[in-house]
Amino acid sequence: MATITLSNVSKDYGGGPVLRGMDLEIREGEFVALMGPSGCGKSTLLRLIAGLEEPSGGEIRIDGRRVNEVAPKDRDLAMVFQSYALYPHMTVRENMSFALKQRRLPPAEIKAAVEAAASKLGLTGLLERKPKALSGGQRQRVAMGRAIVRNPKAFLFDEPLSNLDARLREQMRYEIRKLHRELGATSVYVTHDQVEAMTMADRIVALNDGAIQQVGSPQDLYDNPANLFVAGFLGSPPMNFLDATLAPEGALVVEGQTLAHVSPPAGLAAGTTLTLGLRPERLALTDPTEGTAVRVDVVETTGTGRVVHLALGPQRLKLFTMDPRPLAPGDVVGLVAPPGAPLLFDPVSGARLS
Amino acid sequence: MNRTLALKLEPYFYTAPSLLLIAAIMLVPLVTGLSYAFHDLILLDPLSGDFVGLDHFREMLDDDGFWTALRNTVVWTAVSVALQFTFGLVLALLLNRPFPARGLVQALVFLPWAVPGFLSGLTWAWLFNPVIGPLPHWLHGLGLLATPENILSDPRLALWGPIAANVWWGIPFFAITLLAALQSIPKDIYEAAAMDGAGPLLRFRRVTLPLLAPTIAITVMLRTVWVANFAELIVVMTKGGPADATQILSSYIFTLAFQRLDFGYASAVAAVLLLLLLAYAAAVMVLRHAMTERP
Numbered sequence: 068m069a070t071i072t073l074s075n076v077s078k079d080y081g082g083g084p085v086l087r088g089m090d091l092e093i094r095e096g097e098f099v100a101l102m103g104p105s106g107c108g109k110s111t112l113l114r115l116i117a118g119l120e121e122p123s124g125g126e127i128r129i130d131g132r133r134v135n136e137v138a139p140k141d142r143d144l145a146m147v148f149q150s151y152a153l154y155p156h157m158t159v160r161e162n163m164s165f166a167l168k169q170r171r172l173p174p175a176e177i178k179a180a181v182e183a184a185a186s187k188l189g190l191t192g193l194l195e196r197k198p199k200a201l202s203g204g205q206r207q208r209v210a211m212g213r214a215i216v217r218n219p220k221a222f223l224f225d226e227p228l229s230n231l232d233a234r235l236r237e238q239m240r241y242e243i244r245k246l247h248r249e250l251g252a253t254s255v256y257v258t259h260d261q262v263e264a265m266t267m268a269d270r271i272v273a274l275n276d277g278a279i280q281q282v283g284s285p286q287d288l289y290d291n292p293a294n295l296f297v298a299g300f301l302g303s304p305p306m307n308f309l310d311a312t313l314a315p316e317g318a319l320v321v322e323g324q325t326l327a328h329v330s331p332p333a334g335l336a337a338g339t340t341l342t343l344g345l346r347p348e349r350l351a352l353t354d355p356t357e358g359t360a361v362r363v364d365v366v367e368t369t370g371t372g373r374v375v376h377l378a379l380g381p382q383r384l385k386l387f388t389m390d391p392r393p394l395a396p397g398d399v400v401g402l403v404a405p406p407g408a409p410l411l412f413d414p415v416s417g418a419r420l421s
Numbered sequence: 422m423n424r425t426l427a428l429k430l431e432p433y434f435y436t437a438p439s440l441l442l443i444a445a446i447m448l449v450p451l452v453t454g455l456s457y458a459f460h461d462l463i464l465l466d467p468l469s470g471d472f473v474g475l476d477h478f479r480e481m482l483d484d485d486g487f488w489t490a491l492r493n494t495v496v497w498t499a500v501s502v503a504l505q506f507t508f509g510l511v512l513a514l515l516l517n518r519p520f521p522a523r524g525l526v527q528a529l530v531f532l533p534w535a536v537p538g539f540l541s542g543l544t545w546a547w548l549f550n551p552v553i554g555p556l557p558h559w560l561h562g563l564g565l566l567a568t569p570e571n572i573l574s575d576p577r578l579a580l581w582g583p584i585a586a587n588v589w590w591g592i593p594f595f596a597i598t599l600l601a602a603l604q605s606i607p608k609d610i611y612e613a614a615a616m617d618g619a620g621p622l623l624r625f626r627r628v629t630l631p632l633l634a635p636t637i638a639i640t641v642m643l644r645t646v647w648v649a650n651f652a653e654l655i656v657v658m659t660k661g662g663p664a665d666a667t668q669i670l671s672s673y674i675f676t677l678a679f680q681r682l683d684f685g686y687a688s689a690v691a692a693v694l695l696l697l698l699l700a701y702a703a704a705v706m707v708l709r710h711a712m713t714e715r716p
């Protein structure tokens with residue numbers, strides 16, 4: 068178990084910065100998700116921690132020790148790769164023993180460690196097989212097993228579930244989470260999948276364009292996104308963003324209709340245009356006479372409820388509802404945004420205003 | 422005709438043209454050549470051509486030229502292939518890491534392969550000639566030769582001349598094939614090994630070599646058969662001499678057939694060479710199978 072500290076870490080491959088001045092403290096035993104779209108620098112950051120790349124600037128410390136110049140093999144970190152990177156010429160047992168053999172542990176100890184890890188992951192019957200004789204899910208487990216037998220200072224996961232089908236992914240999400248609870252080891256988990264980040268992490272580090280956008284618990288990021296990027300990245304269906312104008316007394320006007328009320332943020336004059344963020348599940352349907360009148364465009368049934376695509380003039384928004392009232396495209400319905408639902412953003416900088 | 426029988430025969434009709442073609446261009450000459458080995462066939466002797474059974478093979482047992490050539494074949498093949506492979510692997514490893522102008526260097530490195538064997542034999546013969554070539558003087562300067570003379574005319578050293586030319590000429594083949602195999606090894610396997618605590622040497626031994634093994638087995642086998650049959654350099658550089666000291670089986674066959682015009686005996690030696698190479702190839706295949714299909 069370890070703490071990992073990044074101070075002002077940057078990386079530049081020569082074609083402009085990939086990571087810019089990053090500060091991050093990963094606490095002992097914590098499960099941290101590095102989340103962002105592809106190209107945001109999250110994998111690069113993980114590889115810097117692993118030692119597979121060298122930072123162009125700044126400092127990386129593991130348990131207080133500076134590791135910028137330390138080779139990956141001497142950092143005592145375990146990594147699970149997206150491709151699993153199993154040794155194709157070795158059996159599952161040999162794959163899992165490889166790191167322990169490098170440390171010259173006694174064979175009996177290696178055998179015990181490998182078999183304990185295998186039984187934890189349900190790999191006991193597969194120990195003598197080669198990777199090519201395993202299914203995708205089994206290979207994923209071997210990759211996990213190879214990491215846990217080592218009892219490393221920290222686990223690094225590089226999108227480990229992205230090659231699995233949806234069902235297996237959900238199961239492995241649960242198993243990785245359970246393993247983390249049992250082992251209590253510091254874990255850094257790279258993903259572009261907001262559901263993985265939300266469900267698994269103690270804290271999420273939202274990354275975009277090589278910079279940290281926000282760090283916090285999943286619920287915190289969901290409820291209080293710092294900017295448009297974080298607000299739009301988390302949640303499915305994603306948050307609605309509408310062009311709105313602030314009217315006197317905190318009324319938010321969209322396409323000439325008052326959609327919601329907020330207590331007016333300090334320093335914002337009436338007439339300011341801003342971006343109004345509304346989560347689809349925070350909105351409710353009512354009769355057209357009571358709420359803002361909007362037109363139903365498309366209705367999608369999800370089983371738990373319905374996602375209703377609505378048109379408000381030229382602007383579009385989505386609403387998630389479990390309301391059973393009949394809805395058909397073309398219907399005019401009332402829309403209600405309860406107090407607390409609206410989030411306000413600066414349309415130019417994307418920063419949160421309220 | 423019975424319909425089921427016709428259906429059964431159908432695939433054979435489709436494959437028949439190719440099979441006949443293969444038989445005609447591969448099997449017929451092979452069988453003809455082998456049949457010469459059991460006949461007394463001397464080109465300039467119109468009375469020859471009788472069936473002589475195993476006489477040629479008995480004659481071979483007492484033929485010093487044959488045994489010298491067999492010994493030379495082993496040395497020539499083993500040393501050439503071993504050095505070609507070693508240098509080829511080193512070259513492939515060097516070319517596998519990025520450096521400026523890598524594309525150009527790669528192209529240059531593969532150049533010897535494009536030189537005809539005949540031409541490289543001539544060039545190397547000149548290089549070993551003390552009158553026009555620098556090599557004897559360099560070897561003398563290094564203390565490897567007592568006097569700067571032509572090693573091609575020294576029966577004890579002459580074989581090393583063609584071997585040197587052969588190594589130079591054959592390195593690119595190993596470099597190309599091993600480089601291709603190296604590039605097919607996923608980078609993240611090395612990274613996983615690095616994370617698992619393996620340094621560069623160990624990564625080479627535990628990752629690179631095992632993953633190259635199938636390519637190594639097949640290329641070494643191919644090259645061995647090829648080099649054992651490769652008489653061109655020897656014929657050009659030493660003509661098998663001095664005093665047959667540098668004959669290998671294939672150059673000996675060439676000499677027997679086209680200088681002594683004894684096609685019968687030459688075919689018998691060729692048959693022996695064929696058997697030896699078949700046995701070698703079979704052994705390598707068994708070994709490779711045993712290595713890769715370990716339960």
